[in-house]
Amino acid sequence: MSERIKVGISIGDVNGIGLEVIIKTLADSRVFDYCTPIVYGHTKVASFHRRSCEITELNFNVISNAAEAQHQKANMINCWEEDVKIDLGVANETGGKYAFLSLQKATDDLLAGHIDALVTAPINKDNIQSEQFDFPGHTEYLQQRDNAAxxxxxxxxxxxxxxxxxxxxxxxxxxxxxxxxxxxxxxxxxxxxxxxxxxxxxxxxxxxxxxxxxxxxxxxxxxxxxxxxxxxxxxxxxxxxxxxxxxxxxxxxxxxxxxxxxxxxxxxxxxxxxxxxxxxxxxVNFTAGLSFVRTSPDHGTAYDIAGKNQASEVSFREALFTAIHVVKHRRENLVLSEDPLKFTKLSRDRD
Structure with a gap:
């Protein structure tokens, strides 16, 4: 029960506000007291967005896999090698391509048990469409990946x-x-x-x-x-x-x-x-009925304010903490089903 929760974060459309709200959330180091965040994207793209929202104090710890994630740090897994041209506020093929690469890698790790929950930044449901992503949105894609009825x-x-x-x-x-x-x-x-x-x-x-x-x-x-x-x-x-x-x-x-x-x-x-x-x-948008925990903010890519340092991180931060709470609740329910007396002591100690 004391194991630190690893939360994977997909970056969404690189031309939208996803990375801005992610960076603003993780810039508050108090977040690291509650979880170990792992962002699936690329440090160069993140640095571009970090400059646009004028945040200098946040540095990503680059790792090759989730097992290397360090507590008390914002971890980043680079999901591609090539440079990406960012066109803030523009809906184009680039935004969809890299949103999917981020989501795919994060979902792979989620299903493999390398992370405990997934928080998804907003995608454009049109430009992400491809042979690999033929779904109306995150919810349907994740349901299919989970083989959920x-x-x-x-x-x-x-x-x-x-x-x-x-x-x-x-x-x-x-x-x-x-x-x-x-x-x-x-x-x-x-x-x-x-x-x-x-x-x-x-x-x-x-x-x-x-x-x-x-x-x-x-x-x-x-x-x-x-x-x-x-x-x-x-x-x-x-x-x-x-x-x-x-x-x-x-x-x-x-x-x-x-x-x-x-x-x-x-x-x-x-x-x-x-x-x-x-x-x-x-x-917060929460996908119920899956074997894993997935949340997202309840807003979209907000192209109209992308790169203007106007996006509020409140909904994304709520999505992150909702994921943490649900993981804890599921863990505690597992303890309850296995050992009711242990659960009673756990609840008393927590109170």
């Missing part, structure tokens, strides 16, 4: 947690993509994650409707009656405290979400717009 895009903060049934798909395809089975699968993943990753013993989960006013009893669509309500009822039969469906607009406007431990939205923008409005600075 399902996963949950789970946006979390201190005040709000929101998951989505459908992720990066066109809105026009959402009604056909939701089903009783899919909603139930997401509810099971959310419930398990809340218990195992966030230590909420009996989570209460709100489920949103698909249509305006949650369908108004079939007046504005029937997905609530035919799909969502049966899924909620089946979830409750499986000992999951699910409630709803709720009309999304009033649910957030009246702060009803504060009565629940998490919210399951039907599609991307239904969940992410209110989440980012309420918790943008502190929000």
């Amino acid at each position: 399902d996963s949950l895009m789970f946006l979390v903060s201190d005040t709000l947690r929101v998951g989505v049934v459908t992720g990066h798909i066109p809105v026009a395809k959402v009604p056909q993509a939701i089903s009783v089975e899919k909603i139930l699968s997401k509810l099971k993943l959310m419930n398990t994650s809340l218990q195992k990753d966030f230590w909420i013993r009996k989570p209460k989960i709100a489920v949103l409707g698909l249509n305006p006013h949650a369908g108004d009893n079939g007046l504005i669509g029937n997905e609530e009656q035919s799909v969502i309500i049966p899924a909620v009822e089946e979830a409750r039969a499986n000992d999951i405290l699910a409630f709803g469906p709720y009309a999304a607009d009033g649910f957030f406007a009246n702060a009803t979400y504060m009565q629940f431990d998490a919210v399951l939205a039907m599609y991307h923008d239904q969940g992410l717009i209110p989440f980012k409005t309420i918790a943008f600075e502190s929000g």
Whole structure:
């Protein structure tokens, strides 16, 4: 339990703000008291970004593999040898190419057990596409690499947690993509994650409707009656405290979400717009349902401010500490399952 947590960090698009928020986070040496960070990128690219955000006190310890990582230092693994032309604020093939090389190497180490968690800086979902990366985003790529049957895009903060049934798909395809089975699968993943990753013993989960006013009893669509309500009822039969469906607009406007431990939205923008409005600075994207821990900040590449020293590192720092906390919670749950008496002593000592 005392082993220092190694957190791998992929740099995202080299032309975006990823390295800026990484550098600003690691420039605070207090971070090293909680984890050993390992950045997957290249020192020359990092130096370019370090100069643009006017940080001189941070020096990367260059290592060839994760086993060489040193505590109390920001470690860097060079994932390529060639020089890279940086075009800050420009979406181009270069940004996608090196974002993938960083992500691929970090994921390889994660799956091999060389690091304990992965924090991903933002990618451009368009320019990263290739024969090796044919996915809508990080979540789908990591689910495939983990051979997981399902996963949950789970946006979390201190005040709000929101998951989505459908992720990066066109809105026009959402009604056909939701089903009783899919909603139930997401509810099971959310419930398990809340218990195992966030230590909420009996989570209460709100489920949103698909249509305006949650369908108004079939007046504005029937997905609530035919799909969502049966899924909620089946979830409750499986000992999951699910409630709803709720009309999304009033649910957030009246702060009803504060009565629940998490919210399951039907599609991307239904969940992410209110989440980012309420918790943008502190929000974290967590992928639930995987065998490993992965988080990311809840913002994108922000090309418009790249290189201007304007990006806030708050969300990235929250993503880093969320990863650390989830790893600790999973370790402690493992101790609990193996030796309840030892866990009781551990909890007492920690308190």
